[in-house]
Every structure is written in structure tokens, then in C-alpha cells.
Amino acid sequence: xxxxxxxxxxxxxxxxxxxxxxxxxxxxxxxxxxxxxxxxxxxxxxxxxxxxxxxxxxxxxxxxxxxxxxxxxxxxxxxxxxxxxxxxxxxxxxxxxxxxxxxxxxxxxxxxxxxxxxxxxxxxxxxxxxxxxxxxxxxxxxxxxxxxxxxxxxxxxxxxxxxxxxxxxxxxxxxxxxxxxxxxxxxxxxxxxxxxxxxxxxxxxxxxxxxxxxxxxxxxx
Amino acid sequence: xxxxxxxxxxxxxxxxxxxxxxxxxxxxxxxxxxxxxxxxxxxxxxxxxxxxxxxxxxxxxxxxxxxxxxxxxxxxxxxxxxxxxxxxxxxxxxxxxx
Numbered sequence: 175x176x177x178x179x180x181x182x183x184x185x186x187x188x189x190x191x192x193x194x195x196x197x198x199x200x201x202x203x204x205x206x207x208x209x210x211x212x213x214x215x216x217x218x219x220x221x222x223x224x225x226x227x228x229x230x231x232x233x234x235x236x237x238x239x240x241x242x243x244x245x246x247x248x249x250x251x252x253x254x255x256x257x258x259x260x261x262x263x264x265x266x267x268x269x270x271x272x273x274x275x276x277x278x279x280x281x282x283x284x285x286x287x288x289x290x291x292x293x294x295x296x297x298x299x300x301x302x303x304x305x306x307x308x309x310x311x312x313x314x315x316x317x318x319x320x321x322x323x324x325x326x327x328x329x330x331x332x333x334x335x336x337x338x339x340x341x342x343x344x345x346x347x348x349x350x351x352x353x354x355x356x357x358x359x360x361x362x363x364x365x366x367x368x369x370x371x372x373x374x375x376x377x378x379x380x381x382x383x384x385x386x387x388x389x390x391x392x393x394x395x
Numbered sequence: 396x397x398x399x400x401x402x403x404x405x406x407x408x409x410x411x412x413x414x415x416x417x418x419x420x421x422x423x424x425x426x427x428x429x430x431x432x433x434x435x436x437x438x439x440x441x442x443x444x445x446x447x448x449x450x451x452x453x454x455x456x457x458x459x460x461x462x463x464x465x466x467x468x469x470x471x472x473x474x475x476x477x478x479x480x481x482x483x484x485x486x487x488x489x490x491x492x493x
Binding site: 208211226227228229230231232234235238241242245246249341343 | 474475477478481482484485486488489
């Protein structure tokens with residue numbers, strides 16, 4: 175099965191080299207980095223590390239970059255597509271855990287979860303306020319029950335990727351992808367993953383923006 | 396205002412669609428000013444305690460909100476179109492490299 179790892183990146187020249195190298199070391203040779211209009215040499219560093227780099231002329235947002243990368247993977251004959259973060263918060267070793275159920279045919283989509291047993295060192299604010307709030311909002315807006323709805327670690331078959339046409343450019347894509355998955359009847363399987371928190375994460379303002387984006391998305395469509 | 400608008404049109408600063416829009420707008424404003432007494436009566440007949448001018452003000456505010464809403468929607472649509480373009484360019488470029 176041909177596995178493509180799609181990594182959207184914006185100004186990650188410092189980290190992307192290490193991430194791509196780590197992923198390739200695990201045996202995944204088809205790595206696609208989408209340079210989302212970075213001001214630094216993210217593209218150059220990623221290419222050096224052995225990734226295929228697709229560049230957005232201007233910054234469009236993580237949702238847009240992911241979609242571009244996924245499109246590319248589909249066109250290049252991917253069977254399985256993995257969404258992976260560029261900032262080093264995910265572990266390349268866990269790609270295998272995420273892909274295995276899909277390879278075996280147990281699920282067509284797997285989603286990473288920080289809260290399924292593996293210890294992730296979440297900052298206090300995130301663990302007890304932001305994440306429960308995000309989960310609640312997700313439940314209310316979509317009726318979807320997941321332990322970690324904002325997780326960017328995803329694996330899906332190419333067939334699913336073709337049917338999931340998310341339009342959100344920015345951070346609302348997380349919720350939109352989930353919504354589309356459930357809407358089209360693809361039940362995701364949650365897999366425990368580790369997320370490393372050096373000293374930052376998505377700030378609270380992002381949550382408000384996500385709500386606004388989702389609302390507008392419903393209106394326009 | 397009408398004179399200025401006609402001048403802008405002749406100087407090609409305004410498209411014909413916009414021109415028509417603002418033309419109608421200023422004509423309506425002119426009419427509102429002239430028929431203010433009638434608007435006053437109309438409003439009083441409806442049972443409102445406000446004057447015709449107040450009524451016009453409320454109408455103007457509602458219209459403004461509506462227009463802002465439309466502009467915001469338009470902006471969102473344009474953003475999506477830009478993304479489509481950027482994506483197309485990005486994918487085309489990557490194909491060229493292979």
C-alpha cells in the first residue's frame with residue numbers, strides 16, 4: 175500500500191528538517207511538505223531532508239495547505255494518506271500505529287488522541303479549560319463524540335480523502351473534516367498518540383476564530 | 396452629489412453597475428428629503444411616536460448592516476477563490492519539477 179505523509183508547514187525551517195528526517199527514517203519515503211507561503215527557507219530545508227515540496231505563493235492557512243498536499247498525494251497514486259504536523263509535536267514512530275488499522279482494513283480513518291491512555295504533558299490551561307470547551311463545542315455543533323477533536327494526526331484511505339472536500343482554509347478545518355467524515359458515514363477509529371508540548375499550543379483566541387469560521391462556512395455553502 | 400457621480404462616471408472611476416447603484420441611491424435620498432412631510436404622516440399613521448427622520452435613520456442602519464454582511468460574504472468568497480488559484484499554481488509547479 176502506498177503511504178503518503180502530508181505535512182503542512184508555515185515558517186518551520188527550524189523544525190521541518192528534523193521532522194522529515196524522522197519520518198523517512200521510519201521507512202516512509204513519500205513525504206510531501208506543503209510550504210504555505212513561508213517567509214523562511216522551509217521549502218529548502220524540507221527538500222534537503224528528502225521531501226517533495228509544494229509551495230503556496232502566499233499563506234492560505236493550514237486547512238488549505240493540507241488539502242493541497244492531500245490532492246497531490248491522491249494524484250500521485252496514494253492508497254493511504256497521513257496528516258502529520260510540521261512542528262515536531264508528533265512522533266514519527268507512531269505513524270505505524272496509526273496506519274496499521276487502515277492497512278488491515280479495520281477502519282478507513284484513524285484519528286490520533288492525546289487522551290486515550292498515552293501520557294501527554296498538556297499545559298494546565300489546555301487540559302482543563304480549552305480542550306473540554308473545544309470538545310463541548312464540537313459535540314454541540316456536530317453531535318460527534320471524540321476524545322480529541324482538534325488533533326491534526328490523521329490517517330485515511332485515498333478513497334475517503336477523495337470524498338472529503340473540506341473548504342476551510344484556516345483552523346476550522348479540523349472540525350470541518352470531522353463533520354464531513356461523519357456526514358459521509360466514515361466512522362473514525364481513535365488511536366492513542368503522544369503530543370509533545372515544548373512551550374506553546376493553540377491559543378484561546380483560535381477557538382473563537384474557529385467558531386466564526388465554521389459558522390461562516392455553513393452560511394456560504 | 397449627483398454632479399460628482401456623473402463626473403466620476405465620465406472619468407471612468409466607477410463601473411456602470413456601481414454607477415447605477417449609487418445613482419438610484421442618491422435619487423432615493425433626494426426623494427426622501429423632498430417627501431419628508433409625507434413620511435412623517437405615514438409614520439404617525441402607523442402609530443409610531445418617532446418622526447419621519449427617525450424612521451429614515453432606522454431604515455438606513457438596517458440597510459447598512461445588510462450591506463456590510465454582503466461585503467463580508469463577498470470577501471470570504473474571494474478568499475476561497477484565491478486559495479483555489481494558489482493551490483492550482485502550487486500543484487502545477489510541482490508537476491513541472493518532476
